[in-house]
Amino acid sequence: MHDDVYELLDPADAPAPRYGSAALSDLLPTLAAGLGVPGFHGTLPLEPADRVCVFLVDGLGWELIRANPDWAPFLTSLMPGGTPITAGFPSTTATSLASVGTGLPPGRHGLAGYTVAIPETGRLMNQLRWNPPVDPQAWQPYPTVFEQAHLAGIATAQVSSPLFASTPLTRVALSGGTFLGRTTAEERMDRAAAWLAEHDRALVYTYLSELDAAGHRFGVDSDEWRLTLSTVDRMARRLADQLPPRSALYVTADHGMIDIAPENRIDFDEDWELSAGVALLGGEGRARHVYAHPGAAGDVYAVWSEVLGEQMWVATREQAVAAGWFGPEVDERVLPRIGDVVAAARDDVAIIATRSEPGESQMIGLHGSMTPVEQLVPLLEVRG
Known part of the structure; x- marks a missing residue:
């Protein structure tokens, strides 16, 4: 983790899609x-x-x-x-x-x-x-x-x-x-x-x-x-x-x-910090849904924010919903499908998973973020 002073990206500052006007x-x-x-x-x-x-x-x-x-x-x-x-x-x-x-x-x-x-x-x-x-x-x-x-x-x-x-x-x-x-x-x-x-x-x-x-x-x-x-x-x-x-x-x-170049890919399956407390890794390399084990959501958010927060917009489910990432309204049936933590890349970086997603991890061109x-x-x- 970082020992120096760093500035996290604010999920509210992410360029959310223009739902309702130009989407x-x-x-x-x-x-x-x-x-x-x-x-x-x-x-x-x-x-x-x-x-x-x-x-x-x-x-x-x-x-x-x-x-x-x-x-x-x-x-x-x-x-x-x-x-x-x-x-x-x-x-x-x-x-x-x-x-x-x-x-x-x-x-x-x-x-x-x-x-x-x-x-x-x-x-x-x-x-x-x-x-x-x-x-x-x-x-x-x-x-x-x-x-x-x-x-x-x-x-x-x-x-x-x-x-x-x-x-x-x-x-x-x-x-x-x-x-x-x-x-x-x-x-x-x-x-x-x-x-x-x-x-x-x-x-x-x-x-x-x-x-x-x-x-x-x-x-x-x-x-x-x-x-x-x-x-x-x-x-x-x-x-x-x-x-x-x-x-x-x-x-x-x-x-x-x-x-996304190979040197800008972080392998979740080999990273003990990012994988700690995570039950399921969803989404794709540039837009991740992270599902935590019961009781671990806060710790997972803290680690993902510290490790990735200068390169990705890292949000709790509630922050991502409030910021309008998924639209002005989110149906009740949809809420639990969204990760406890949602991470969207701003920089030229991707979170791959070479063991659980071998095919996707080899793709050169990626998408998913904002x-x-x-x-x-x-x-x-x-x-x-």
Whole structure:
């Protein structure tokens, strides 16, 4: 531990997501309001359209587009008329997809991290893989915006990989209307555009995951990642070029990404200070949920604050909730899923776990926290 004088980061000073004004959870409610779906009100300054497509690219951070204009000329050309919005906390896929689909912050829909504790069993649940399985309806009981749009007579569809057709995450976050499984990126772009053209009032969602996979494996400062970005750019242009009249395309993402060097990774499994008193380590390297043994929460918070408090925002559950990290409200059923201690990286650092998370610990590109490169995602518009 430190023997010198140091200054802890204040959780209240963390740049919390802009829920209710400019966050991912505000996108579909704004679009639904523009389509006349009852019960929704727009908070984003978007002009209504009769036919709307949301194209979500996994891992396409706003700052990453800015840093690579030559590899994404079409997306870059849209940025002057676009804006960054915030993903939500943590900035991770399962959480963000649930925020998109339900129009709710994480504190309401309850997918509050990459892995979180199941309060009834005391086991960690991977919310991306839905393992171990829990009842999806009990875990996330709110209807999706897609379901409500479908009931209001809007032709609603999701165009994605056939592998995602019936997964629990799809059920709780993206269900409603028609699922159209298409394998290739080109097929998804073409089918999404065709769906808009086939219906007078439509809402369609389509998704690509390859950029995120390239970032995790090779890092965002790699030729492999940039080549994948160029493919994403071509797919966005392909979809935009096919937009029918009275339509709008919105390109967005679930999070950005940052490369973390090996020397800036702290191995929880080999660190006796950080692991003392900890029953479960949840979340991911840049955004940790720390679950303490009974009676040890105070000591765990004190140690994590002392060891990491100059590099990470370290908060108790109550502090993180009060600071609005998970939204302005947190449902009672969601509170125990949040760690007794929550740690979000400010600096270029990650808390890995080489024994319990061997695959994740080897990833080069990471995400999850509230820094601009992870948190800011694009909202780029093309009108048909």
